Structures are given as structure tokens and as C-alpha cells.
Amino acid sequence: xxxxxxxxxxLQGDRRVLELIATGAVLSEVLDALCRVIxxxxxxQSSIFLLDxxxxxxxxxxxxxxxxxxRSAVASFPVTDTACGAAVRRRRQTISPDIAVDPLYAGYxxxxxxxxxxxxxxxxxxxKHGDALGTFAxxxxxxxxxxxxxxxxxxxxxxLASIAVERHRTETELRESEHRFSxxxxxxxxxxxxxxxxxxxxxxxxDQYEATFGYSRAETIGRTALDLNLWANxxxxxxxxxxxxxxxxxxxxxxxxxxKSGAILDILVWMxxxxxxxxxxxxxxxxxxxTARVPRRPWRRASGSSRSYSTPCPWGSxxxxxxxxxx
Numbered sequence: 001x002x003x004x005x006x007x008x009x010x011l012q013g014d015r016r017v018l019e020l021i022a023t024g025a026v027l028s029e030v031l032d033a034l035c036r037v038i039x040x041x042x043x044x045q046s047s048i049f050l051l052d053x054x055x056x057x058x059x060x061x062x063x064x065x066x067x068x069x070x071r072s073a074v075a076s077f078p079v080t081d082t083a084c085g086a087a088v089r090r091r092r093q094t095i096s097p098d099i100a101v102d103p104l105y106a107g108y109x110x111x112x113x114x115x116x117x118x119x120x121x122x123x124x125x126x127x128k129h130g131d132a133l134g135t136f137a138x139x140x141x142x143x144x145x146x147x148x149x150x151x152x153x154x155x156x157x158x159x160l161a162s163i164a165v166e167r168h169r170t171e172t173e174l175r176e177s178e179h180r181f182s183x184x185x186x187x188x189x190x191x192x193x194x195x196x197x198x199x200x201x202x203x204x205x206x207d208q209y210e211a212t213f214g215y216s217r218a219e220t221i222g223r224t225a226l227d228l229n230l231w232a233n234x235x236x237x238x239x240x241x242x243x244x245x246x247x248x249x250x251x252x253x254x255x256x257x258x259x260k261s262g263a264i265l266d267i268l269v270w271m272x273x274x275x276x277x278x279x280x281x282x283x284x285x286x287x288x289x290x291t292a293r294v295p296r297r298p299w300r301r302a303s304g305s306s307r308s309y310s311t312p313c314p315w316g317s318x319x320x321x322x323x324x325x326x327x
Contacts, residue, residue, distance in 0.1 A: 010156075013037030017160050027168040031062035031161065038157050039065050042138065042150055045117075047074075048161055049084050050134040058084055058135065066139065067115035073108055082108060084135045087122040091132065093154075095121040098143045118143040123154050125162040133165045191286040197244075197273060200224040203281065212288050214260030232256035232264050240269065244282060248273040257286070266290040 017037060020030045035046045047063035059076045079085040082104055087094040096102045097119050099112045105120075112118075122137040136158045138150065146154070185192050185204070191212045194204040202220045210216055215228060231237040236255040243250040253269040271284035 010037070010041055010153075013040070014156065014160065017164070021160075021164050021167060027164060028062060030164045030168075032064050034157055034160055034164070035062045035064050038138070038153050042153055044150070045139045046157070047071075047137045047139070048134060049074075049137065050165065051079070051088060051132050055079070055132070058088065061134065067117070069111045069114040070108075070117055070139070073111035081105075083120050083122040084137050087124045087135045088132050091124055091126070093121065093123040093151075095119075095145050097145050100143075116141050119145075121146050121151075121154070123158050125158040125165070127162065127166050127169075133162060133169075136161055188285070191288070193284060193286075194276070195224075195282045195284075197280040197282050200226070200282075209286075212259070212265070212286070213257070228260075230257055232258045240271070244271060244273060254289075257288075266292075 013033075014037070017030060017034050020033055031048045035048060038044075038046045045063070045065045045067070047066050048061045049058040050061045051058055057076055057078055060071065060074055063071055074082065074084075077085065079088050083094040083096040083102075086104055094104075096104060099105045099118060099120055100109055105112060117139045119140040119142065120137055122135045124135045125133055127133055136154055138146065138154060140146075185194075186206045188206055189208060191209045192206040193202055193209055195202050201222050201224050205217055205220050209220070213228075213230065220228065225231060225237070233256050236253075240250055240253055240255070243253070249272045251270050253271075255267055255269060257265040257267040259265065266289050268287040268289050269284060270286075271282055274281050274283045
């Protein structure tokens with residue numbers, strides 16, 4: 001059984017894995033590279049299992065040198081099985097020095113024996129919040145516990161695995177969140193916009209904005225509500241600017257809007273200051289209530305809201321009283 005070939009090669013392997021993570025390589029490539037580093041240093045065969053979203057099953061994510069029979073047997077299994085399942089359940093390293101007699105491997109004895117696998121040890125890796133992400137397993141052709149050197153290798157491997165898997169999950173959740181928001185924003189039946197808070201220029205507008213005010217996206221993006229003359233009453237824009245500057249939001253704000261053709265609309269506006277990619281923006285919604293013939297009401301501050309909306313979107317925003325804010 002081989003021990004580590006030296007710290008220099010191990011550091012090179014670590015750097016290779018970190019480079020893959022930093023450059024956004026697919027998770028399977030990162031985990032495969034990590035297993036190869038450990039296998040090369042230990043002379044053993046490693047694998048990485050990931051916990052599914054239900055927390056009840058482990059799925060094989062990487063095992064470049066694991067023999068075929070055992071690989072097929074452990075492709076997916078419940079957390080009640082094997083040293084890997086026990087490691088996840090117990091949240092601690094689990095060692096099986098002799099698989100042939102270990103009840104954790106009931107149902108897997110034949111597959112392990114067919115590939116000459118005699119011992120295994122599995123170490124869970126967790127998120128920064130303490131949630132189980134998966135487990136790093138090492139297999140040996142000889143019975144017995146791991147050496148101290150082998151355990152140190154596993155400790156390094158689980159640290160890198162947790163970084164890679166947590167980053168992957170964070171990026172996946174972000175992409176899904178962005179997709180959900182984008183779908184809701186562009187498909188909303190309300191007029192929705194997003195604008196930069198510092199100068200009020202429009203960043204995004206939806207289809208209903210175009211239908212309501214008559215300006216296309218090309219005519220709108222990069223310009224402000226003041227540029228487009230969207231406010232029929234400038235004092236209403238000034239009051240909305242003040243509310244956003246002082247309270248960060250405005251709800252049920254009734255105003256008069258002007259379309260590209262010059263038509264005057266009764267509008268109901270909702271706005272909220274938000275952060276998008278570290279940039280302060282304004283997200284808002286505007287409803288055309290002209291045909292509803294709703295009686296005019298005094299301006300309302302954010303604290304006086306009687307209605308709220310879950311889909312936001314904005315347009316110009318205020319850094320001064322001349323800043324255009326609209327939705």
C-alpha cells in the first residue's frame with residue numbers, strides 16, 4: 001500500500017483542483033480531479049458521493065478508479081447503507097476495516113469481494129451552515145484501518161470537496177432564482193421596470209411597459225423617466241423621489257403618467273430599493289387604473305400602505321430632486 005509521494009506533488013494537485021473551482025469547471029470534472037489527486041498520493045481508490053435534495057439517498061458523483069462491479073452497486077443507495085450512509089447520518093468519519101463482515105455492507109459484500117475491495121472509510125463534508133453535502137470515501141484492497149497519513153489526505157480532500165460542492169449549489173440556486181425572477185418580471189401583467197438608483201436610468205422593462213407607455217425597450221434602456229417625459233405632474237415625481245430616498249419604498253402611490261403619444265393615464269405605483277449584483281436599484285410596478293375610474297387619493301407614504309404586491313419593477317430613481325423615477 002502506497003503512502004504519499006511527497007508534499008510538492010500534493011500541493012500541485014490541490015492547486016489544480018482549486019483552479020478548476022475558480023474557473024467555473026463543471027462539478028463532475030472538479031470532483032474527478034480531486035479523486036485522482038488522492039488516488040495518486042495514496043495508492044488507493046477514492047470516490048465522492050453527494051446527498052440528494054431529500055437527504056435520504058447518496059449518489060455517486062466521482063470515482064475514476066473504482067472497479068466496475070462496486071461502482072455499479074453503489075451508484076445510488078439509501079443513507080442507511082454502507083460506511084458512507086453511516087458517515088452522513090452520524091456526521092462523523094466511519095471506518096469499515098473489514099467489509100466482508102461489516103453489517104453496514106449487507107447487500108454489497110459480493111460486489112466488494114468481486115473487485116477485491118476489503119476495507120473502506122468514509123468522511124462526510126458539510127456546508128458552512130453545517131448541512132451534510134456528501135461524503136468522501138476511500139477503498140483499500142487490504143483489510144484494516146487507514147494510516148494517519150491516509151487520514152490527513154482525506155481531511156484535505158473533504159475540505160476541497162465542500163468548497164466545490166457548496167459553490168456549485170450556490171451558483172445553481174442563483175441561476176434558478178434569476179430564472180424565476182426573470183420569468184415573473186417579463187411575464188407580469190403589470191408594468192414592471194428596474195432602474196439604477198443613483199441616476200434613474202432604466203436597466204430593464206417588461207412587455208407590459210411597452211404596451212402601457214408606447215416606448216420600446218430600445219427607446220427606454222439607458223434613459224430616465226424624466227428624459228421620456230413619463231410624469232404628467234412633476235411634483236408627483238418629486239414626492240416619489242423623496243419617499244424612495246427617505247424610506248426606500250413607496251406603495252399605493254397614485255399619480256398621472258404620460259404615454260409616448262401624449263395620452264394621460266391614472267397610474268398606481270409600487271416601488272422598492274433593492275440590490276442587484278451589488279448595485280443599488282429601484283424595483284417597481286405600475287398599474288394603469290384609468291379605466292377603473294378610481295377616485296384620487298392623497299399621496300401615501302410607505303407606512304400608509306393598504307395594499308401590497310409581490311411582483312416589483314421600477315424606472316428612474318432619485319439621487320436628487322431632478323432624478324426621474326417612474327414605473
